Every structure is written in C-alpha cells, then in structure tokens.
Amino acid sequence: TPALVWFRDDLRLADNPALTAAIESGRPLALVYCLDEETEGIRPLGGAARWWLHHSLERLSEDLAAKGHRLILRRGKAAATIERLVDELGAGAVFWNRRYGGAERAVDAALKARFKEKTVAAESRQANLLFEPWTVQTKEGQSFRVYSPFWRACLSGSPPRQPLPAPETWPKAADEVASDDLDDWKLLPRHPDWSGGLRAAWTPGEAGALQRLDDFLENGLRLYAAHRDEPAIDATSRLSPHLRFGEISPFQLWHAVEAASHAASPTPPRRSIDKFLSELGWREFSWHLLFHQADLATRNFQPRFDAFGWQQPVAAQLKAWQQGSTGFPIVDAGMRQLWQTGWMHNRVRMITASFLIKNLLIDWRIGEAWFWDTLVDADAANNPAGWQWVAGSGADAAPYFRIFNPIRQGETYDSKGDYVRAFVPELANRSAAEIHGKTPSAAGDYPAPIVDLDASRKRALAAFAALKNGD
Numbered sequence: 001t002p003a004l005v006w007f008r009d010d011l012r013l014a015d016n017p018a019l020t021a022a023i024e025s026g027r028p029l030a031l032v033y034c035l036d037e038e039t040e041g042i043r044p045l046g047g048a049a050r051w052w053l054h055h056s057l058e059r060l061s062e063d064l065a066a067k068g069h070r071l072i073l074r075r076g077k078a079a080a081t082i083e084r085l086v087d088e089l090g091a092g093a094v095f096w097n098r099r100y101g102g103a104e105r106a107v108d109a110a111l112k113a114r115f116k117e118k119t120v121a122a123e124s125r126q127a128n129l130l131f132e133p134w135t136v137q138t139k140e141g142q143s144f145r146v147y148s149p150f151w152r153a154c155l156s157g158s159p160p161r162q163p164l165p166a167p168e169t170w171p172k173a174a175d176e177v178a179s180d181d182l183d184d185w186k187l188l189p190r191h192p193d194w195s196g197g198l199r200a201a202w203t204p205g206e207a208g209a210l211q212r213l214d215d216f217l218e219n220g221l222r223l224y225a226a227h228r229d230e231p232a233i234d235a236t237s238r239l240s241p242h243l244r245f246g247e248i249s250p251f252q253l254w255h256a257v258e259a260a261s262h263a264a265s266p267t268p269p270r271r272s273i274d275k276f277l278s279e280l281g282w283r284e285f286s287w288h289l290l291f292h293q294a295d296l297a298t299r300n301f302q303p304r305f306d307a308f309g310w311q312q313p314v315a316a317q318l319k320a321w322q323q324g325s326t327g328f329p330i331v332d333a334g335m336r337q338l339w340q341t342g343w344m345h346n347r348v349r350m351i352t353a354s355f356l357i358k359n360l361l362i363d364w365r366i367g368e369a370w371f372w373d374t375l376v377d378a379d380a381a382n383n384p385a386g387w388q389w390v391a392g393s394g395a396d397a398a399p400y401f402r403i404f405n406p407i408r409q410g411e412t413y414d415s416k417g418d419y420v421r422a423f424v425p426e427l428a429n430r431s432a433a434e435i436h437g438k439t440p441s442a443a444g445d446y447p448a449p450i451v452d453l454d455a456s457r458k459r460a461l462a463a464f465a466a467l468k469n470g471d
C-alpha cells in the first residue's frame with residue numbers, strides 16, 4: 001500500500017525528513033499539498049504570500065515531475081481532505097513534518113488519532129525548527145519569556161543535526177488520483193495585477209532559495225555583523241520568504257553558515273556568523289512564544305496592555321502610512337519597499353512599526369494585519385512577535401519609552417540617503433542632508449509630515465505612562 005507525504009510549510013526536497021522517511025519505507029509514493037482556508041484558527045494567507053505559494057507549488061511540482069512524481073493538489077479542511085485522500089489511495093502510511101501553531105497542531109493530532117483507529121501509520125518529523133518548543137525549558141520547567149536565556153539554553157544542548165540530502169532514488173508512484181488545477185485556486189492577483197515588483201525581486205522555490213543562500217555566503221555574510229542594520233546595503237540574507245515556505249530549512253542554513261567559517265578566503269568574521277545564527281534564534285524564539293500562546297497575533301503577550309488607550313485610527317493617517325506618504329522619508333521608503341517588493345528591511349520594519357504604534361497611537365494589530373497581507377515572508381510567529389516587541393506588549397519587548405525618532409533613525413542607518421532615494425522617487429535628487437534634515441522636505445510632490453514628532457511623542461509617553469501607573 002502507498003505512503004502519502006503531506007507537504008505543508010516544507011516545500012523542498014532536500015532536508016525533508018518526512019519525504020526521506022516515506023521513500024525509505026519502500027512503499028509506492030503519493031505526494032499532496034492541501035490548501036486549507038477553512039479550518040478555524042488557521043490564518044488564511046495574505047495576498048503577497050498567496051502569490052509566493054502559487055509559484056513555490058509550481059516549482060515543487062516541476063521538481064517532483066523530474067523524478068517521475070506528481071504533486072496532488074487538494075483544497076478544503078485539511079483533516080477531512082487528507083483522510084479522504086488516504087482512503088482513495090488505500091495508503092498504509094502518512095508522513096509529515098511537524099507544525100507548531102495551535103490550530104495546525106490540533107488538526108495533526110486529530111488526524112493521528114483517526115489514523116490510529118484505521119491502522120494507518122502516521123509519522124511526523126522535526127524539520128522546520130532547530131529546537132522544538134517543548135524541548136527548551138527553564139530550570140523550573142517553564143517556557144522562556146526572554147530571548148537571551150532562551151538562546152543560551154538552545155545552544156547549551158547538542159548542536160542541530162546535519163541536513164539530509166535530497167533523495168536520490170525514488171520509488172514508483174502510487175496509482176493516480178484526481179488533483180486540483182493550481183490556476184483554479186486563484187492565488188495570483190488578477191485585476192489589477194500588482195505583482196510585477198514581486199516578480200522582479202524574487203525567485204520562489206527550492207532552487208531560488210539555494211541560489212539566494214549561495215549569494216549570501218559569497219557576499220552578504222562577511223558584512224552581516226557590521227552592516228545588517230543598514231537598509232541600503234545588501235548585508236542580510238533575504239531568505240525569510242524561503243524559510244517561511246520551507247524551501248530551505250534552518251538546519252541547512254545553520255550548517256552552511258558554520259561551514260563558511262572553514263572556507264577558503266574570504267572567511268567571514270566569526271561575529272558575523274554568530275550574529276546570523278542568533279537571528280535564526282529570534283525565529284526560534286518567536287515560534288516558542290507562539291507555541292505557548294496560539295493567539296499571539298490578536299492578544300497582548302503582557303495582559304496589562306489590554307487597557308492601553310489606542311486612538312481610533314484616523315483613516316487618512318492610516319492610509320498615509322500604508323501608502324508611504326507620511327512625509328517622513330525613512331518611513332515612506334520602507335512602506336513603499338514593502339508594497340513594491342513584498343519585503344522590508346528589519347531595521348525599517350522596526351521604524352515603520354514604531355511610527356504607527358507610537359507616533360500615530362494606532363493599535364499594533366492593525367499594522368500587523370497590513371504586514372500580514374503585504375509581506376511575502378508573512379510568518380505566523382515572527383510577524384506578531386515583531387509587532388508586539390515594538391509595541392512593548394510582547395515578550396522581552398522594547399521598553400515603552402523607546403520611541404524611535406524617524407529622522408534620527410534615517411540619519412543613522414541611511415546616512416547617505418541611498419535607501420530613501422531608491423524607493424521615494426520624489427526625493428531622488430536630494431542630498432542626504434535634505435532627506436534626513438530636521439524638517440523633512442515637503443517640496444515638489446513629496447508630502448508634508450502628517451504628525452508633529454514632539455507632540456506625538458509626548459502623547460505616546462503619557463499613554464504608556466498611564467498604563468504603567470494603572471490609571
């Protein structure tokens with residue numbers, strides 16, 4: 001009887017333990033991806049992520065076809081859909097790599113129980129996190145709420161396993177069953193098609209991920225520690241959407257980056273390697289948080305923030321933020337980078353989030369939802385964790401009184417103005433001093449600032465202080 005591999009957030013052939021185990025079982029092989037937009041609690045993908053998923057599934061189908069296999073596409077509530085498929089195939093075993101969100105785990109647990117009744121073997125593997133959330137605990141057996149001790153605890157155990165190679169010998173395919181047509185899922189935007197900037201910026205799929213990694217090892221890694229905060233410099237990996245969809249695994253990254261330290265010249269500085277690994281650690285930490293609080297995207301990690309006095313958003317201000325026309329160049333460059341390319345540099349994510357939360361006093365959940373819809377790397381753990389961190393409501397969060405001054409942030413991290421000039425054409429001919437000057441240039445087509453920085457800063461401090469005092 002066949003073995004079924006259920007692909008989820010692991011759209012790759014290399015270092016895919018579920019796939020490898022299914023192949024090693026010696027059974028005929030069937031492979032499926034299920035689009036689940038119906039199970040309660042599983043967050044439907046945003047627009048940019050749907051675009052990515054379409055292309056990633058196309059690539060995965062091609063890669064499997066080259067091995068003589070077909071990716072079956074099914075849509076619906078995953079638990080019922082997968083069970084039905086197992087019946088259709090007469091499969092004797094199902095393999096998947098583990099997920100860590102609350103609703104996803106509930107689906108997987110229910111299916112495991114169901115298959116046990118039916119005496120179908122259901123096997124899960126660790127593939128997408130280096131340190132599974134329940135394996136990392138404080139001395140008291142609790143989950144972690146602070147990053148540094150969390151990461152120390154991770155590093156104190158045995159190092160992550162070596163990645164698995166892509167399977168070389170493939171068994172025969174199971175008998176064919178029906179599959180949806182990917183185009184019928186309508187994951188791509190049509191009228192209007194806003195995806196031109198995404199197409200120009202990205203190559204979804206496993207080959208694109210490996211290419212991106214090579215590029216980073218060659219060029220970015222050595223700059224990483226010194227320049228990762230400068231958005232005009234290509235010093236970060238831009239692997240986040242590939243990681244989000246599992247086109248590459250953190251195990252592959254870990255060992256590739258470690259191996260770079262033994263490479264011939266130019267050898268990246270050790271601190272770049274450690275810094276990069278520690279950022280992978282932030283991803284692990286976010287998932288640790290989400291595992292222990294499944295509604296991280298909607299509920300404050302710190303309950304005292306439930307009483308916070310958010311302003312009812314002023315529609316024009318929210319729109320200016322979303323469209324990148326706030327009159328603050330670094331904020332506008334970031335929001336336009338996001339809209340055009342589906343990605344934003346981490347430093348600028350912090351600046352734009354701080355601007356929405358603190359200068360406009362708009363609830364972090366509204367910004368989180370916008371990012372969710374527009375980021376190609378929109379991640380169920382990293383996105384809410386990032387927003388809550390900036391808001392001050394999160395675990396190990398920035399203190400509430402840390403209010404970024406967007407002008408000073410621009411001066412410090414985009415000192416030459418190159419990043420702003422790349423995304424804000426109205427300022428393309430301005431000098432750095434004009435771009436990041438005290439009064440942002442409200443000249444030509446470029447808008448005047450939508451808020452007064454001093455006054456909005458004082459308003460935010462008062463609101464946060466009221467919370468602190470429990471007023």
Ligand code: FAD
Pocket residue numbers: 228236237238239240241243244279280281282283284286344345346347349350353371375377378379380382383384386387390
């Ligand atoms: P690199 O610097 O090359 O880092 C490598 C990998 O480490 C990243 O791909 C990512 O998986 C992980 N990583 C790096 N920084 C962080 C971080 N601060 N927190 C968690 N993981 C990190 N990241 C997402 O993947 N998806 C999101 O939806 C997301 N939303 C964010 C929202 C806000 C408000 C903030 C402040 C941060 C958010 N981040 C998110 C984290 C971070 O900005 C991105 O992971 C990073 O910019 C991706 O670029 P990169 O791949 O070049 O990162």
